[in-house]
Amino acid sequence: MSWLTEYVRPKVRGLLRREVPDNLWTNCPSCHQMVLVKELERTLNVCPHCGFHMKVPVAERLKWTFDADSYTRIDLPKVAADPLGFRDHKRYADRLKDARAKTQLDDSIAVAHGKIMGYPAVVAVMAYEFMSGTMGTGFGEGFIAAARLAILQRAPLIVFTASGGARMQEGVMSLMQMPRTTVAIEMLKEAGLPYIVVLTDPTTGGVSASFAMLGDVQIAEPKALIGFAGPRVIEDTVREKLPEGFQRSEYLLEHGMLDMVVERKNLRATLGRLVGLLTAAPPGDVFTSTLPDPEEPGSETPLPTT
Structure with missing residues (x-):
């Protein structure tokens, strides 16, 4: 050369x-x-x-939802790391360890309280980056903690959903979170507090079959996949071609399953406006003058336990 x-x-x-x-x-x-x-x-x-x-990471979702520098994350209750000792080709405990190291989250939910357009609110965000946002006992405890905090602060609860459904590694204990979250929502309703759900892509399985569809107001982001089973599973079961856009936000809005579809850039303003309308409280108020006193006799409801 x-x-x-x-x-x-x-x-x-x-x-x-x-x-x-x-x-x-x-x-x-x-x-x-x-x-x-x-x-x-x-x-x-x-x-x-x-x-x-x-999809949006938890930290970004909280930053975009709350007013600038106005929110605080809370620590969530600890649960057994591997209640069933589950193992397939990898131990469930190792999967949890890897997910926590990768996401810096304890489980598939994060809870914070702060202000949205000046109104106090509690926000729970499902973390799709944590094992596809699946729902286990840790998630259930986090959801109940969010409901407790909302009742304590006399503030509305806003939940952002993004999930593949129940967590198979926890078996029936994962499925038990469906009624537990439903009871927590009933506590909010009895306290006269608004419960708002924002469905994002994707929201499926046991999540869509429980707390995700029980909001006082149901909002979704555009083109989000929302349903129990996936479209291909349904087509294989019923052996029919599904309508165009089936299980997408716009289709569900047209058929009465949603109240509105809101673009992400308008979500914070929409949520702030809804909180103001549902509470009739001026920005910065803690709602104590407009909502029932939790100390009144008969107003307390026991929290669900595992």
Whole structure:
């Protein structure tokens, strides 16, 4: 080989080669277009090509929902790490350990309290990044903690759903969280507190069959998949072609399952307006002048236990 091949060509290639970060681009799961990550940060994780609302990490969801620097996360109750000693090709305890290390979350829910457009509120966010947002005993305890906090503060509870359903590694204990969360919602209703649900993509399984469909107001983000079983499972079962857009937000709104479909950029303002209407309280009020006193006789309801 000549000196041109051995020396000059590598030097030239080195000058022309540029290091490109691995996380510079991402694919839209709906239209499959390449999108700059910085562009997604500007659009609140909404695809600029097709308007699809992508999944959102817990920290971002809380930041976009509450007023700036106005919220506080709470610690959630601890539960048994592996109640059934479950194992498939990997131990459930190891899966939990990996998920907690990756997400910095204890389970598939985070709870915070603060102000939305000046109104006090308690917000619970399902973390899809934690084992696909599945519902286990840890989630159930977190949901009940959110309901307790809302009743204590005389504030509405807002829940953002994003889940693949019950957590199979906890078996029937996971399914028991469906009635437990339902009882917690009944406590809110008896206390006269608003319960608002925001359904995001995807909301499926036992979550959609319980607390996700029990809101005083049902909101969804555009094009979100909402249902119990997936479309392909239903088609294979009934052996019929499903309607276009079946189980998407717009279809459910048209058929009376939702109250409104709201774009992500308008969610905070919409939630603030709803809280104001449902409580008839001025911004900054703690609702004690407009809602029943929790200390009144007969107003207390025992919390569900495992």
